[in-house]
Amino acid sequence: MRSESHFSPVHHRPHAPLWLAVAVLLPFFALVPPAGGQAAGQTPGEAGPEATRVQLIDDFEAHTPGTVPGGWTYLHEKKMVPLTEEFMRPRERFTVVEDGSRQVLRAYSHDEAVHISLVNGEGRLDWDMETHPVMAWEWNARKLPPGAREDQDQLNDSAAAIYVIFSMEGFIVKRPKTIKYVFSSTLPAGTVISYGKLKVIVVSDGTMADAGWIQVERDVAEDYRMVYGEDPPRRPLSIRLWSDSDNTGSEAEVDFDNIRLISGSR
Numbered sequence: 001m002r003s004e005s006h007f008s009p010v011h012h013r014p015h016a017p018l019w020l021a022v023a024v025l026l027p028f029f030a031l032v033p034p035a036g037g038q039a040a041g042q043t044p045g046e047a048g049p050e051a052t053r054v055q056l057i058d059d060f061e062a063h064t065p066g067t068v069p070g071g072w073t074y075l076h077e078k079k080m081v082p083l084t085e086e087f088m089r090p091r092e093r094f095t096v097v098e099d100g101s102r103q104v105l106r107a108y109s110h111d112e113a114v115h116i117s118l119v120n121g122e123g124r125l126d127w128d129m130e131t132h133p134v135m136a137w138e139w140n141a142r143k144l145p146p147g148a149r150e151d152q153d154q155l156n157d158s159a160a161a162i163y164v165i166f167s168m169e170g171f172i173v174k175r176p177k178t179i180k181y182v183f184s185s186t187l188p189a190g191t192v193i194s195y196g197k198l199k200v201i202v203v204s205d206g207t208m209a210d211a212g213w214i215q216v217e218r219d220v221a222e223d224y225r226m227v228y229g230e231d232p233p234r235r236p237l238s239i240r241l242w243s244d245s246d247n248t249g250s251e252a253e254v255d256f257d258n259i260r261l262i263s264g265s266r
Ligand SMILES: [Ca+2]
Pocket: 059, 060, 061, 102, 103, 104, 257, 258
């Protein structure tokens, strides 16, 4: 699928020129490259008394390697349908793979764009941002699309992204209010870009490409306040994992693991 339909059917390319906001150092949670590229297999707080503090979305351990992850969905002809192999192609796919002693989710695109989703309240995702404002995950860049940058239409590729879609807004044409967290090839971590209702936040960048597994924690509620200047809705609509390389006509490959929600201090 070409990423022209980024948010098909409701998202269109911005009419207004995008602006590159101040490259602020995002407050509170920043990305934390694990010491010595470690952190693999380590998922602090997922067991025992921490279980309610951490809500696991997916660690990909229960899926069969070589297949798509069960329980995820795919946006097909404007509808969310169960993700099956029929939606994946050799040049655009998500696959559960083994990585040493653990299983991870590999996103791969070659001159294409690919995505999978979870709808809040269905299956794996039950997200109340009031109790769990923080989303955390690990990702490992294997191939970043060379020269890609999220602030230029003709180079707008992200080896990997996680979208949080909060609400549909607008009178005639409804568009999703969305934060897109990206692993950027060239823009530095901390960069924030606005495409109208779509806000792009760079959380990992090409300088970290050799770091191996990177742990990311984002206070999504705080990010929402930063980019929209208001309080977030309590329950986001969905999340989406993404990879694209169609503008640069190159290849992108990033592994994901341990996607989870973490409670706030309250
Ligand atoms: Ca795993």
